[in-house]
Amino acid sequence: MTTASKQAPLLQVEDLTVQFPTPDGLITVVDRVSFTLDANRVLCIVGESGSGKSVTALSLVGLVQSRGGRISAGSVRFAGEELVGRAEKSLNTVRGRDIGFIFQEPMSSLNPAFTVGDQIAEVVRRHRKASRRHAWARAVEMLDRVGIASAAQRAKDYPHHFSGGMRQRVMIALALACDPKLLIADEPTTALDVTIQARTLELLKTLQREQDMGVLFITHDLGVVADIADDVVVMYASQVVEQAPVRELFRRPQHPYTAGLLAAMPQSALENNTPLVGIPGVVPQPHRLPSGCRFHPRCAHAQPGRCTTDPIQLRLLDRGLVRCVRAEELRDPSAAQAEPAPIEGVTAQ
Amino acid sequence: MTSRPELQAEVLQPTGTLPDEVEAPANASTFLRRFRRNKVGVIALGVLVFLILVAVFAPWISPHEPNQGELSRALEGPSGEYWFGTDDLGRDVLSRLIHASRVSLLAAALATGVALLIGLPLGLISGYFGGWIDNVIMRFNDALMSFPALILAVVIVGLLGPSLTNAMLAIGIVYAPRIMRVVRGSALSVREEVYVLSAKATGCGAPRIIGRHVLPNILSPLVVQTTIMLGLAILSEAGLSFLGLGVQPPTASWGSILGRAFPYMSRTPTTVIVAGVTISVAVLAFNLLGDAFRDSLGRERRDQ
Numbered sequence: 001m002t003t004a005s006k007q008a009p010l011l012q013v014e015d016l017t018v019q020f021p022t023p024d025g026l027i028t029v030v031d032r033v034s035f036t037l038d039a040n041r042v043l044c045i046v047g048e049s050g051s052g053k054s055v056t057a058l059s060l061v062g063l064v065q066s067r068g069g070r071i072s073a074g075s076v077r078f079a080g081e082e083l084v085g086r087a088e089k090s091l092n093t094v095r096g097r098d099i100g101f102i103f104q105e106p107m108s109s110l111n112p113a114f115t116v117g118d119q120i121a122e123v124v125r126r127h128r129k130a131s132r133r134h135a136w137a138r139a140v141e142m143l144d145r146v147g148i149a150s151a152a153q154r155a156k157d158y159p160h161h162f163s164g165g166m167r168q169r170v171m172i173a174l175a176l177a178c179d180p181k182l183l184i185a186d187e188p189t190t191a192l193d194v195t196i197q198a199r200t201l202e203l204l205k206t207l208q209r210e211q212d213m214g215v216l217f218i219t220h221d222l223g224v225v226a227d228i229a230d231d232v233v234v235m236y237a238s239q240v241v242e243q244a245p246v247r248e249l250f251r252r253p254q255h256p257y258t259a260g261l262l263a264a265m266p267q268s269a270l271e272n273n274t275p276l277v278g279i280p281g282v283v284p285q286p287h288r289l290p291s292g293c294r295f296h297p298r299c300a301h302a303q304p305g306r307c308t309t310d311p312i313q314l315r316l317l318d319r320g321l322v323r324c325v326r327a328e329e330l331r332d333p334s335a336a337q338a339e340p341a342p343i344e345g346v347t348a349q
Numbered sequence: 350m351t352s353r354p355e356l357q358a359e360v361l362q363p364t365g366t367l368p369d370e371v372e373a374p375a376n377a378s379t380f381l382r383r384f385r386r387n388k389v390g391v392i393a394l395g396v397l398v399f400l401i402l403v404a405v406f407a408p409w410i411s412p413h414e415p416n417q418g419e420l421s422r423a424l425e426g427p428s429g430e431y432w433f434g435t436d437d438l439g440r441d442v443l444s445r446l447i448h449a450s451r452v453s454l455l456a457a458a459l460a461t462g463v464a465l466l467i468g469l470p471l472g473l474i475s476g477y478f479g480g481w482i483d484n485v486i487m488r489f490n491d492a493l494m495s496f497p498a499l500i501l502a503v504v505i506v507g508l509l510g511p512s513l514t515n516a517m518l519a520i521g522i523v524y525a526p527r528i529m530r531v532v533r534g535s536a537l538s539v540r541e542e543v544y545v546l547s548a549k550a551t552g553c554g555a556p557r558i559i560g561r562h563v564l565p566n567i568l569s570p571l572v573v574q575t576t577i578m579l580g581l582a583i584l585s586e587a588g589l590s591f592l593g594l595g596v597q598p599p600t601a602s603w604g605s606i607l608g609r610a611f612p613y614m615s616r617t618p619t620t621v622i623v624a625g626v627t628i629s630v631a632v633l634a635f636n637l638l639g640d641a642f643r644d645s646l647g648r649e650r651r652d653q
Binding site for chain 2: 061063066067088089091092093094095096097100101103105108109110111112113114122123126127171174175
């Protein structure tokens with residue numbers, strides 16, 4: 001490995017823009033998203049459903065095309081090498097070997113026609129040019145590492161013999177079978193029970209530390225973020241609205257949307273003895289975005305004129321990035337508390 | 350009131366199956382279990398096994414030489430010596446039927462093989478890649494399907510010259526679109542499955558995804574369609590041979606025996622009846638077996 005690529009961050013995403021053709025024309029689902037992930041770090045992308053976080057994850061390894069989207073601008077550099085615009089063949093050598101991927105649905109992301117051992121061994125054989133026996137041994141080893149009891153036996157079982165949590169462990173084993181440097185996990189715990197969820201997270205954290213992997217973790221659950229993240233990117237309506245180290249973000253959210261998400265966590269409401277407050281309204285549809293700040297129709301602090309006309313730029317503030325013109329003013333503790341938004345204050349435009 | 354405790358006991362009985370086991374695809378053992386319960390299917394399979402055994406052991410079980418007859422004993426009715434009578438050249442109908450089962454079954458397999466060879470790869474490509482490739486293949490498919498099958502087969506045989514191989518080639522080409530449709534439709538739904546995306550995320554190329562992830566998961570509808578197609582092919586072969594476009598004399602197939610006996614129907618109706626019944630039974634057995642496969646493989650229909 002050259003010194004240049006050693007200095008390059010593990011994953012550097014710049015101005016990534018993803019569009020989908022629809023009957024109403026092209027819609028932009030990921031809008032100039034940038035972030036950087038270093039080796040051995042965990043970056044969480046947080047947002048509500050429809051904020052573009054899963055599409056961001058898929059487009060990093062060129063998978064968004066098979067869901068009908070296309071990357072129209074921006075760059076994704078993995079260890080200094082550009083991935084956007086690469087041929088499928090060359091991407092296929094990176095996928096699975098250097099970059100592992102875990103999906104949200106553990107029930108449907110394994111092929112029902114083959115045993116789980118077969119499926120893991122297949123990946124190992126392709127990327128490592130390993131023999132059948134070595135690949136199988138590796139599959140069993142991986143199943144053992146993700147905590148599946150009597151792995152040698154269970155490797156011969158079919159996916160439907162496993163429960164949801166166990167299947168997600170199999171998926172983790174599959175994704176990590178070739179010791180990838182980067183793991184992209186798209187809501188890997190969302191479909192699981194809370195207890196299983198906690199154990200799966202614990203497993204991911206352990207494996208991340210052991211293998212010095214960079215992990216890009218997509219979730220909508222701030223509890224998970226607090227548990228696992230080093231850095232956090234908050235997405236809203238296809239854009240990054242805030243980016244900060246996890247402590248900063250939880251201690252002092254700069255964007256009203258982030259503050260709103262934090263206030264909507266049952267835990268924080270319990271600890272601070274404040275009422276549980278939801279954010280009124282829903283994420284706007286990509287083809288019907290409001291003018292100005294995309295969050296302003298739902299924001300309790302929106303000011304007519306300043307927030308509602310011109311697009312807001314992402315800017316540096318303290319140790320993070322924020323996309324809000326009033327961020328400094330709102331730091332005043334009385335305003336920073338996301339007070340329940342009075343209904344008439346929600347200025348629909 | 351007396352029935353109440355029983356009712357409760359029934360409700361409280363642990364079923365022993367997890368929800369995700371219920372939706373699991375039929376594997377080999379559940380398939381066998383379900384298939385064995387299907388009486389019609391088992392009988393159909395029995396009939397087919399019998400026909401295949403007859404075909405395999407034809408030279409040993411047929412009482413007479415199929416292609417040699419005594420002209421003096423032409424067009425006789427059933428008797429102790431000739432169970433199903435003789436044809437217009439005095440040949441034993443039973444022996445000819447037994448030997449014809451070889452020709453008919455082999456011809457059906459050949460035609461279905463050709464249909465699979467054409468329809469399966471094109472259907473997979475069409476369904477998996479979609480887009481313009483799909484459009485081109487499917488329009489060609491529509492054009493082929495808009496012809497009446499037997500007429501098209503007659504045209505193809507007319508072009509290639511009458512012989513059994515050509516007839517079967519023609520039938521295979523004519524029925525390939527049916528296979529293609531089934532394969533394409535199934536591939537279309539399988540390609541949206543998360544495990545296909547997941548395979549892509551592990552670096553699988555398109556040929557590997559099609560071969561390893563799509564094909565094994567469309568096998569059940571394919572098996573059903575193939576079984577039913579074997580029946581159809583027997584029927585088509587019989588039709589073409591009846592018209593003299595299939596098997597060439599002196600070799601006989603069920604269809605050519607029927608065709609040959611047809612002018613003498615008033616004198617020896619047995620031959621026509623026996624040949625017709627044989628064809629019907631074979632076709633029916635293949636169709637019923639296909640239905641039984643579909644029911645036992647699950648996912649297709651749940652109205653039992």
